[in-house]
Amino acid sequence: MSDFRYTAGPTRVVFGSHTLADVRPEVERLGRTRVLVLADPGLGTLGDRVREALGALAVGRFDGAAMHTPVAVTEQALALLREVGADCVVAVGGGSTTGLAKALAVRTGVDQVILPTTYAGSEVTPVLGETDGGIKTTRSSPDILPETVIYDVELSRGLPLGITATSAINAMAHAVEALYAPDSNPVTDRLALEAIERIARALSRVRVDPTDADVRADLLTGAWLAGTCLGAVGMGLHHKLCHTLGGAFGLPHSPTHAVVLPHALAYNAPHAQDAVRRIGEALGTTDAPAAIHDLLVETGAPTSLRELGLAESDLARAAELAAAKPYPNPAPLTEDGLAGLLRAAWAGERPT
Ligand code: NAD
Known part of the structure; x- marks a missing residue:
């Protein structure tokens, strides 16, 4: 309880x-x-x-x-x-x-x-x-x-596939972090799981017919539900990292969210096992971080911070900035841990 x-x-x-x-x-x-x-x-x-x-x-x-x-x-x-x-x-x-x-x-x-x-x-x-x-x-x-x-x-209906994928994963990230938020509650839990399920389902279909109204309706509903979660509970590591990468290094908003999400989730997974299990169920998998990475590949979304223009020499500074101010997050935030996460995201590795 x-x-x-x-x-x-x-x-x-x-x-x-x-x-x-x-x-x-x-x-x-x-x-x-x-x-x-x-x-x-x-x-x-x-x-x-x-x-x-x-x-x-x-x-x-x-x-x-x-x-x-x-x-x-x-x-x-x-x-x-x-x-x-x-x-x-x-x-x-x-x-x-x-x-x-x-x-x-x-x-x-x-x-x-x-x-x-x-x-x-x-x-x-x-x-x-x-x-x-x-x-x-x-x-x-x-x-x-x-x-x-x-x-x-x-x-x-005419949103290009590239922005469709990254923007939808941006929404999914709100729902993912809502599930392990310290102030999560039964309302946001249900909204988040519904959002993840709809977004994943729609993303796997949108390439077949990008103008399909039902698919677009699922994505828009998912965005509404996930946005409602973002507005109601506190976000953790994933959002703070993307905020740092956008604010200090000028990286584009939704592509950064897409690249970072599998890695932030893998980092938090050992400390948020129940949330990660439920995210996996919504995605139809037992390995949620890898499944989100695969969804990026399948939809043609970027998978690495390198391709978004982050220099390798910026990684240490990004880790330092991300670890500077503490905030609630399931896994402890260490500069070494964040450096490892950022390096994997920079290289576009599939989380294991
Ligand atoms: P965006 O609004 O900058 O749009 C991205 C690109 O998509 C633009 O070039 C735009 O012209 C194009 N575009 C938009 N709709 C289109 C359509 N239907 N067809 C074709 N092209 C279209 O990007 P975004 O990812 O939607 O929003 C990012 C911004 O939103 C950032 O500033 C971010 O900080 C903010 N944001 C805030 C919150 C919050 O709760 N405060 C949540 C999420 C994002």
């Missing part, structure tokens, strides 16, 4: 196909009348479609979101938000665009309606990571949590 405290998030979720059409009624439901549209710069005309769906409610548009939410970009968007007098932001895009919406909301109190196009899961967390002067800091507050999330399966 273990004690826990659990707070359910109040975010409203609209899920389906062609739910982009719900954006205007959802903004009206919040009682908002002046919307700044935040559109992922890589998504072509999608921002136009959102703007059209909002009609006269849309009073401005900003397409400049960038990974890891740089404060300088937030300040540009903030100036526009104030100039047009917006009382709501509608964000369409990946975790970077969601991050910008959160950064604006926490500074101004505007409401947020998010239409995710990747599987980052950020849209259901009260967490915001921002970068300033090369340093990434994270904060958590109920003001950061979006009011409404509109999951429209159609928006991710």
Whole structure:
């Protein structure tokens, strides 16, 4: 038996196909009348479609979101938000665009309606990571949590296979670490296992037909459930390592999560045996770390930090940074242990 405290998030979720059409009624439901549209710069005309769906409610548009939410970009968007007098932001895009919406909301109190196009899961967390002067800091507050999330399966049907795989493993990582979190509870346990099962099942099918709506729905549901876990319980070694590698070495977010996950799980496995057994059951295997590595290979995702551009000479510094501040984690965090983990992840070894 273990004690826990659990707070359910109040975010409203609209899920389906062609739910982009719900954006205007959802903004009206919040009682908002002046919307700044935040559109992922890589998504072509999608921002136009959102703007059209909002009609006269849309009073401005900003397409400049960038990974890891740089404060300088937030300040540009903030100036526009104030100039047009917006009382709501509608964000369409990946975790970077969601991050910008959160950064604006926490500074101004505007409401947020998010239409995710990747599987980052950020849209259901009260967490915001921002970068300033090369340093990434994270904060958590109920003001950061979006009011409404509109999951429209159609928006991710064209997500390229490479980003599909790494983004889905990013979501899986939230669920994996939720299962051995010190504040895990029966709700997040169930959500996490369901997320892992759906994501693994969908990833093994998505290459056959990347536009299959059922497969995309499984991935999006998995991202929602896994993101809910991330928002509800504390994350461990895997997330801290990826945070260090992204913040200090500029590695890309979801590919880094994909590469590190099998190794972080293998490192924690001897100290989180029950969680790892359940993760294995959800994946249909008795060796969860190796199965996640194999899933990366099968989906064409990167398997090594080397291919993401980390220099071998950076490994010692990365281990030192990752061991610098203690945090709850099943396995003890030693600089030597982390150096071994990072070397295996750098080389892309299959965990044993
Ligand atoms: P991203 O938003 O930067 O998108 C990655 C790439 O995918 C971009 O080039 C984008 O244009 C493209 N893209 C997005 N959707 C697409 C689509 N449907 N079709 C084609 N291309 C598409 O990356 P991400 O991995 O979604 O998010 C990463 C960011 O989210 C990081 O800043 C990370 O810190 C943050 N994040 C935060 C949380 C949290 O809870 N705070 C959780 C997860 C991620």
